[in-house]
Amino acid sequence: MSLIDRRQGLWGLAALGAAAAVPLAWRRAQAAAAGPTTLAVVEKGAGRVAFYSVPEGRRLGTIPLGAQPHEMVADPARRFAYIGGYGVQGWQFAGEGGHQLWVIDLVERRLVRTIDMAPHRRWHGMRMDARGRLYALSESDSLLARFDTPATAETPDRMIPVGGARSHYFVVKADGTRAYVADTMSGMVIMVDPDDASFAPVKQHIGTAPEGLALSPDERTLYVIDRPAGVLHALDAITLRPRARTTLRGEAVRVIVQADGRLIVSNPADKSLTRHSPATLKEEARLPLPAAAPGLNLSAGGSILYAALDDDRIAIVDLATWRIVGGFATGDAPDTAVLL
Numbered sequence: 001m002s003l004i005d006r007r008q009g010l011w012g013l014a015a016l017g018a019a020a021a022v023p024l025a026w027r028r029a030q031a032a033a034a035g036p037t038t039l040a041v042v043e044k045g046a047g048r049v050a051f052y053s054v055p056e057g058r059r060l061g062t063i064p065l066g067a068q069p070h071e072m073v074a075d076p077a078r079r080f081a082y083i084g085g086y087g088v089q090g091w092q093f094a095g096e097g098g099h100q101l102w103v104i105d106l107v108e109r110r111l112v113r114t115i116d117m118a119p120h121r122r123w124h125g126m127r128m129d130a131r132g133r134l135y136a137l138s139e140s141d142s143l144l145a146r147f148d149t150p151a152t153a154e155t156p157d158r159m160i161p162v163g164g165a166r167s168h169y170f171v172v173k174a175d176g177t178r179a180y181v182a183d184t185m186s187g188m189v190i191m192v193d194p195d196d197a198s199f200a201p202v203k204q205h206i207g208t209a210p211e212g213l214a215l216s217p218d219e220r221t222l223y224v225i226d227r228p229a230g231v232l233h234a235l236d237a238i239t240l241r242p243r244a245r246t247t248l249r250g251e252a253v254r255v256i257v258q259a260d261g262r263l264i265v266s267n268p269a270d271k272s273l274t275r276h277s278p279a280t281l282k283e284e285a286r287l288p289l290p291a292a293a294p295g296l297n298l299s300a301g302g303s304i305l306y307a308a309l310d311d312d313r314i315a316i317v318d319l320a321t322w323r324i325v326g327g328f329a330t331g332d333a334p335d336t337a338v339l340l
Contacts, residue, residue, distance in 0.1 A: 037053060037054060037340075038051055038052065038053060038054065038060065038339070038340040039051070039052045039054045039297075039306060039314070039337050039338070039339055039340070040072075040074075040081065040106060040337060040338045040339075040340060041308065041314065041330055041334045041335075041336075041337040042069050042070065042071070042072045042083060042334070042335050042336045042337065043330060043331035043332055043333060043334050043335075044068050044069060044070055044086075044332070044333035044334075044335050045068075045331070045332025045333035046062075046331035046332040046333070047064065047065055047066055047067055047068065047069060048062045048063055048064045048065055048069070048331065049062065049063045049065065049069070049072070049081070049083065049104060050062045050063075050330065050331055051109060051340075052314070052328060052330070054306075054316070054326075054339070055316055055325075055326040055328075056326075056328065057314065057326075057327070057328020057329065057330075060109075061109050062331075063104050063109060063110060063111055064111075065083060065085070065102050065104075065111065066085060066087075066098065066100060066102070067085070067087050067088075067098060068085075068086045068087050068088055068098065069083045069084065069085060069086065069102065070083075070084055070086040070124050070335060070336070071083070071084050071086075071124055071125055071126040071335075071336050072084075072126060072336045072337075072338060073126040073127055073128050073134070073336075073338075074106060074128075074338040075128065075132055075150070075151070076128075076132060078106055078338070078340050079105065079106060079107055079151075080103060080104065080105060080106065080112070080150070080151055081103075081104050081106050081338055082101060082102070082103055082104075082126055082134055082136070082150060083101070083102040083104065083126065084098075084101060084123035084124050084125070084126050084136055084137075085097075085098030085099065085100035085101065085102065085117075085123050086098055086122055086123060086124050086139075087099075087121065087122060088122065096121050096122075096140070097121040097122035097123075097139070097140055098121060098122065098123060099116060099117050099118040099119070099120065099121045099123070100114050100115065100116060100117065100123070101114070101115040101117055101123055101136055102114055102115075103115065103150070103151075106338070106340055113154075115153070115154060115155075117136075117138070117145070117156075120138040120140070120141045120143055120145075121138060121139075121140045121141070122138060122139035122140040123136050123137065123138055123139075124137055124138075124139050124168055124169065125137035125167075125168070125169050125170040125181075127170065127171065127172045127179075128150075128172075129172055129173070129174055129175065129176035130174040130175060130176075131175075131176060132150070133146055133147065133148050133150070133176055134146070134147040134150035134153075135147075135170070135172050135176075135179065135194060136156075137162075137167055137168075137169070137170050137181065138167070139166055139167055139168050140166075142161065142162040142163065142164040142165065142166070142167040142181075142183070143159055143160065143161060143162065143167075144158075144159070144160045144162055144167075144170070144179055144181070144192060144194055145158065145159050145160075146158040146159075146160070146176075146194050146195070158194060158195060158197075160179075160192055160193070160194055160195075160196075160197050161197060162181050162183070162190050162192055162201060163190060163192075163201045163203070164181060164183030164185075164186055164188065164190055165183055165184075165185035165186040166183060166184050166185035166186070167181045167182070167183050167184075167190070168182055168183070168184045168211060169181070169182040169184075169211050169212065169213055170182065170213065171213045171214060171215055171222075172194065173215065173219050174219065176194055176195070177193065177194075177195070178191055178192070178193060178194075178237075179191070179192050179193075179194045180213055180215070180222050180237070182210040182211050182212070182213050182224065183210065184209045184210065184211060184227075185209070186205075187205050187206065187207055187208055187209060187210065187226075188203045188204060188205050188206070188210070189203070189204045189206055189210055189213070189222070189224050189235065189240060190202070190203050190204075191203075191240055202239070202240050203240075204235060204240035204241070204242070206224055206226055206231075206233050206235075206242075207226035207229050207231060207233075208226055208227075208228045208229045209226065209227050209228050209229075210224050210225065210226055210227070211225055211226075211227040211253060211254075212224070212225035212227070212252070212253055212254040212255045212265075212266075213225075213255070214255045214256055214257045214263070215237060215257070216237075216257060216261060216278060217257065217259065217261055219237055220236070220237050220238070221234055221235070221236070221237055221243065221278070222234070222235045222236075222237045222240070223235075223255050223257070223263060224255075225248075225252045225253065225254070225255050225265065227251060227252060227253055228251055230247060230248040230249065230250045230251050230252050230267075230269065231245055231246070231247055231248065231252075232245065232246050232248055232252065232255065232263070232265060232276065232281055233245045234278075234281060244280065244281050245281065246276070246280075246281040246282065246283070248265060248267055248274065248283075249267040249269065249270035249272060249274065249286075250267060250268075250269030250270055251267070251268050251269040252265050252266065252267050252268070252269075253266050253267075253268055253292075253293075253294055254266040254293075254294070254295070254296045256296045256298050256305075257278075258298070258302055258319065259302040261278040262275055262276065262277065262278060262284070263275065263276040263277075263278060263281070264276075264296065264298075264305065264319075266292070266293045266294070266296050266307070267292075268292035268293070268294065268310075269292075271288065271289050271290070271291060271292050272286050272287060272288050272289055273286070273287045273289060273293065273296075273305075273307065273317070274286050274287075275287075275322070285322055287317065287322055287323075287324070289307065289309065289315060289324075290309065290311070290313075290315070291309040291310050291311040291313070292309065292310045293307040293308060293309050293310070293315070294308060294309075294310055294335060295307065295308030295334060295335040295336055295337065296308075297336060297337040297338075297339070299339050300339065302319070303318070303319055303320055304316065304317070304318060304319065305317040305319055306337050306339070308330075308334040308335050308336075308337065309334070310333070312329060312330050312331065312332060312333065312334065313327055313328065313329050313330060313334070314327055314328055314330055314334060314337070315327045
């Protein structure tokens, strides 16, 4: 038995625990339903993107990239994906970091080209708007780049200075008129206009080191996690004025929003997921995990969550039943993923 097959077997027996009875029926339902069957996963430590059949987790292929790819985003057609070359293990680590953006073909499973963004480095956050424009964030230079035709572009169409100290993560509105940046070293959230550098960035200090960000479905509220403090904030997405806050279960890293507006938070210190009310931020449910989940990847329909765990596994969570229904082993340090 190969190493990955053995680890997948151990995952099914041990990590799922009480959920072991669920996967059989769930897998049959998945197999009977039409829809995506492949998960493309950035494996940071392995320096690649790997493709897995879901839900069983058979590895279908890999695309080698380079040192420490981190965030990935795919176009609406799921033909091309774009990955930032971060180049170091995390924002606390020393080193210049990477200067590449990788473009991969998700259908042919190959590297199409590499965009050289030197001298700007540590490309981390990657997003797309509803018009198919690509946005990428340089942490080291606190710059937001926009590519209007990313499938063919070799250079950005816009470069907007964010005005931060270490701009690590961001989200963008669907129409691309505003981007919201978590600046980890200054403790600020910064709002910019990705098209107009003359727009004065709006800054709101929220605590120690903001990281995870998400917009409400109507894009009127911005949710922000102060990672080391373990505090979830709700801000007005127009003014950045605080609306509400709640203390989480220790260190928290990511927040995502379901279609119904409810929030899901990844709590590394507690090794759990928690679900929260969008109105009050009150915790409504908790789901223990076998390991911390640095990456939360929600399927397009919003019913299945693929949580990337820091012990090199993907946990498959059915949000309707709020249970782990499957999982499989991956390469080193899985993070962002795209369902194909």
